[in-house]
Amino acid sequence: MEDQKKEIIIAVMGVTGTGKSYFIREVTGISDIEVSSGLHSCTTEVQPYSFPYAGAKITLVDTPGFNDTTKSDTQVLLDISTWMSSNYRKGKLLSGIIYLHRITDVRMDGSSVKYVKMFRKLCGPNALQNVLLTTTQWSNVNQAQGESRERELRDGMFWGGLITEGASVTRFMGTRESGLELIDKLIGYQPKPLDIQDQIVGRGMEMTETNAGKFMNEELVSLQEEYQRDLEDLKQEHQKAKKKKDNLRKKRLKKERAQFQKKLEEAEAQRKYLESLRVDMMKKLEEAEAKKQEERERRDRAVIAVASEAIGGDVHFQSMFTSYSTRGRLIYDINDVWEFAKEPFDVEILYQSGILSPIALILKTFFDPGMSDDYYIIYNQGYYQCKPSRSVERFSENFVIFSKF
Ligand SMILES: Nc1nc2c(ncn2[C@@H]2O[C@H](COP(=O)(O)OP(=O)(O)O)[C@@H](O)[C@H]2O)c(=O)[nH]1
Ligand SMILES: [Mg+2]
Structure with missing residues (x-):
């Protein structure tokens, strides 16, 4: 019988462009993992990569992030949830999560704020103890500036809440050694289920009933309201321009309205999609995920x-x-x-x-x-x-x- 090494599963999360794929490439030594060279995102699916370390099989799970160029945030949440629940059903628990954030970001943009809130709901207080809030790209800031930003993150409301619930703050310095230090920490942790896993698999909830899904739905509703207000304002502006016979302005406003209308429709489509994720629909998605994994295993034979x-x-x-x-x-x-x-x-x-x-x-x-x-x-x-x-x-x-x- 072949000996089976102990498997330690660690998810790598964060918005697009924070360096998830880069981190995994450096740490695993699998040099053909694609890292983005520009604004275009490459990680479109949840993808595990295993490597041998410290006598164990370490699996780092690459995940798509919010602000992806090819996928809506709702789809990203759903992909992550499906992967998580499918693996939980097989009895596989995460030993931890490495949450990446660029230290080069001057402030948290809308996507990062939304992601961090979603992330908190996805994990729940119990699993947050196994989360490393990790800053990346230190080579692109000066040390003092980086440290001051790190302090702001710690003290701010977004990370502050996560830290209070047990998450720790670490740094990734861009090298394999630095990444392995983070792995070393997580190896010793007790694997824990995430709230999303417990809610979908343990309690049989549909997506909009889970904390993460509920949050996402509320976000989309308020986004829709915001766009509707913007559209209303634009309409009035348009009337004014019409009265003044300001054709240039009218043209510009028309274009702007079309853009907002499109955004509004996108938000509506995402909300409808989220709502359609009843239990049976999610079962189907999970089955598709399991099939994909089987296919991969077959290829891996x-x-x-x-x-x-x-x-x-x-x-x-x-x-x-x-x-x-x-x-x-x-x-x-x-x-x-x-x-x-x-x-x-x-x-x-x-x-x-x-x-x-x-x-x-x-x-x-x-x-x-x-x-x-x-x-x-x-x-x-x-x-x-x-x-x-x-x-x-x-x-x-x-x-x-x-x-x-
Ligand atoms: N200097 C430096 N660049 C990084 C680091 N992490 C990521 N990058 C760069 O940031 C960009 C986005 O990285 P990528 O791994 O594709 O981000 P992902 O979308 O989170 O997977 C790429 O150009 C990387 O080379 C880091 O720790 N240091
Ligand atoms: Mg990537």
Whole structure:
């Protein structure tokens, strides 16, 4: 039987552009995680990434944020809730949440304020003890300015309330080491259910009955009222301009009205959507999520086979890992010998520095029986772990198997 490492699940949350994907990329070492280069957001779905650390399997869950360029805030809340409830149903609890906020922000903009309020409802007081309110992008502010902003955040009403309920304030300095310090903290925490999980799964509530859904609905109602008032004002302005025969102004006001009308309709559509999320509708969404996860697991069943004879490449030293370039093949069915005749591609085998000397690798002791399983290949945004017990012989060659971690 293969030993199953303990899994620690940590969600990474915050509005779009705060550095969630960047954080996960740095900490996991999975370099092909997409980080946005401009205003366009890349994380459109909830996406977990696992990596080995401290003898455990650490899973960092990337989440879409408010102010996404492709998704409404309501949809974002729903995506997060669906993922959370689907995993809770499987008995998976979060060990903690890393909540990211840019220290470069001069003040909290509308989206951040709305997000922080929603976040509080989503977690509830119990889970807030497992939340690290983490500031990012310290390299883009001077230290004194950053510290003064951090104090304002602590003392302000948004973070102040979260802190009173047990959340702690930390910093991410942009490096792997700094990120791992946060992971170290959370590893020791007692995993807890979030309010949203308890409300949807435990109590069978529909979205608008949950605290987060209720909040979102109230936000949308007041947003609609605000737009309606704005439209009314614009209408009067338009009348005045009409009387004065100010055509230029009339034209401008007309354009403005059209914009507000569109916003009003969007808010209305979001509210209707939220209302449509009855229990059976949410069940369906959860099923779709579970299906997606199954599909992913099925894909993850493919393994990477590395021929023992392929040994002999260059050894590189990095901070956390020593890596070694070789070639591997992606195998969907280990019993299909012809898959082992496929054209190999370049892979890097990583191992935690200090465990085995690179000399030992070059001397081909790498595939010795009884060796540790602390060897990995990063492929397709995930870690593949060496399973020495699964090595096979094909075409009189020995292959070592790496399977999804
Ligand atoms: N200097 C610095 N830049 C960062 C940091 N975190 C994120 N960024 C940059 O901020 C932008 C948005 O980051 P991204 O991870 O895509 O944000 P997300 O929308 O929260 O996933 C990217 O251009 C990153 O390179 C950080 O800690 N330090
Ligand atoms: Mg992202």
